[in-house]
Amino acid sequence: MKSNLASKGADRYVVGKAERFDQRNNAFFRAVWEPSLVELGRQFYGIIYPKDRPGYRLEDMAFDQAGWYAEQAFAMGNLGGNRGLYSWESPKIWYSDYRPPTDLKLTVDDPSKMTKVIKKVAKAYGASLVGVCELDRRWVYSHRQNVLEKKHEPIEIPEEFKYAIALAFEMDYELIKLSPTHTGAAGPTSAYGRMALTTGSLAQFIRYLGYKAIPMGNDTALSIPIAIDAGLGELSRIGILITEEYGPRVRLSKIFTDLPLEPDSPIEFGVWDFCMKCRKCAHVCPGQAIMYGEPTDKINNICNREGLLRWPIDAEKCFGWWARSEGVCSNCIRVCPFNKPSGWLHESVRWGVKNTRWLDSLFVKVDNLLGYGKGAKVEHFWSS
Ligand code: SF4
Numbered sequence: 001m002k003s004n005l006a007s008k009g010a011d012r013y014v015v016g017k018a019e020r021f022d023q024r025n026n027a028f029f030r031a032v033w034e035p036s037l038v039e040l041g042r043q044f045y046g047i048i049y050p051k052d053r054p055g056y057r058l059e060d061m062a063f064d065q066a067g068w069y070a071e072q073a074f075a076m077g078n079l080g081g082n083r084g085l086y087s088w089e090s091p092k093i094w095y096s097d098y099r100p101p102t103d104l105k106l107t108v109d110d111p112s113k114m115t116k117v118i119k120k121v122a123k124a125y126g127a128s129l130v131g132v133c134e135l136d137r138r139w140v141y142s143h144r145q146n147v148l149e150k151k152h153e154p155i156e157i158p159e160e161f162k163y164a165i166a167l168a169f170e171m172d173y174e175l176i177k178l179s180p181t182h183t184g185a186a187g188p189t190s191a192y193g194r195m196a197l198t199t200g201s202l203a204q205f206i207r208y209l210g211y212k213a214i215p216m217g218n219d220t221a222l223s224i225p226i227a228i229d230a231g232l233g234e235l236s237r238i239g240i241l242i243t244e245e246y247g248p249r250v251r252l253s254k255i256f257t258d259l260p261l262e263p264d265s266p267i268e269f270g271v272w273d274f275c276m277k278c279r280k281c282a283h284v285c286p287g288q289a290i291m292y293g294e295p296t297d298k299i300n301n302i303c304n305r306e307g308l309l310r311w312p313i314d315a316e317k318c319f320g321w322w323a324r325s326e327g328v329c330s331n332c333i334r335v336c337p338f339n340k341p342s343g344w345l346h347e348s349v350r351w352g353v354k355n356t357r358w359l360d361s362l363f364v365k366v367d368n369l370l371g372y373g374k375g376a377k378v379e380h381f382w383s384s
């Protein structure tokens with residue numbers, strides 16, 4: 001990819017007419033309404049029982065499932081959005097000691113200063129990374145799948161919502177090393193829990209300033225292009241975001257707002273070139289959902305959007321594997337060379353990937369030689 005294209009945000013991947021995506025075409029929803037995937041859906045959403053092996057015992061399953069608690073009980077973003085912590089307006093609060101009158105509105109003379117305030121508050125509430133962009137409405141879903149009310153509803157975001165705040169939540173490095181097990185799955189599920197609490201609280205902070213805020217998890221709009229526009233990272237062969245700080249080891253949420261903010265610049269630090277040389281994620285994908293070849297604008301099925309040049313993940317295969325294996329796989333994230341804990345050695349390698357691209361193949365070999373990406377033992381996790 002030419003570096004002058006890289007500064008364009010997610011538009012750098014657009015090569016055709018990128019129509020708004022209908023959320024019902026996401027594999028998790030297709031498994032409910034599309035006859036060819038319904039059997040997999042039954043397996044995926046059905047009851048599973050503990051097994052007598054590490055990572056699949058009752059305590060492992062409880063650890064995995066309880067990580068979801070805040071999302072499932074108070075946000076429900078995975079059911080369509082605009083509920084609980086992800087409500088588009090302040091939900092009824094039964095008890096509050098908030099004293100200023102609610103009709104006040106902060107005057108924002110300096111959007112740059114306001115952006116710093118938003119980032120400070122977001123991090124204080126629990127976000128790992130925060131970025132801001134102008135809202136590109138191509139990334140908003142055309143329709144939501146309202147699971148609870150069994151409705152397929154169009155989504156329109158009112159004009160005054162000019163900005164998007166993208167939030168990333170680090171998933172625990174040691175837990176991701178335990179993929180694929182229920183113990184390891186607590187990395188993603190607990191990130192969803194933190195994400196719901198932080199995103200909902202930040203939206204409420206914006207409302208208390210007198211502005212509007214629409215918070216969301218996976219619902220309402222695509223998280224990855226918004227995060228790219230907001231300067232949090234780049235698209236990878238896995239089809240997910242890679243950040244400079246945590247690699248692909250993040251979960252994403254966002255807030256749309258009319259609060260005046262200063263957009264961040266998109267970034268480019270060598271992911272596209274590195275993924276051209278590295279195929280570690282494709283090697284370890286048990287569902288064979290990650291492609292080996294060059295980026296393409298061809299789609300695998302309707303889970304992919306048309307009009308984009310990238311490595312389209314085969315979400316039917318990924319979901320199929322999840323359905324057959326209790327939904328605990330993060331192998332692709334685990335082995336990615338960008339997934340490293342902080343430290344001077346890893347900062348140096350990141351600098352190398354960004355600045356010496358002719359060494360990319362060498363970095364992949366060294367990563368393999370040093371044994372990065374290998375799975376860890378659940379027994380060690382519980383006993384340490
Ligand atoms: S989550 Fe697992 S099955 Fe899905 S793409 Fe990643 S490695 Fe493959």
Ligand code: SF4
Pocket residue numbers: 236237238274275276278279280281282332335336337338
């Ligand atoms: S494992 Fe390699 S190819 Fe896959 S996303 Fe990471 S860097 Fe790219």
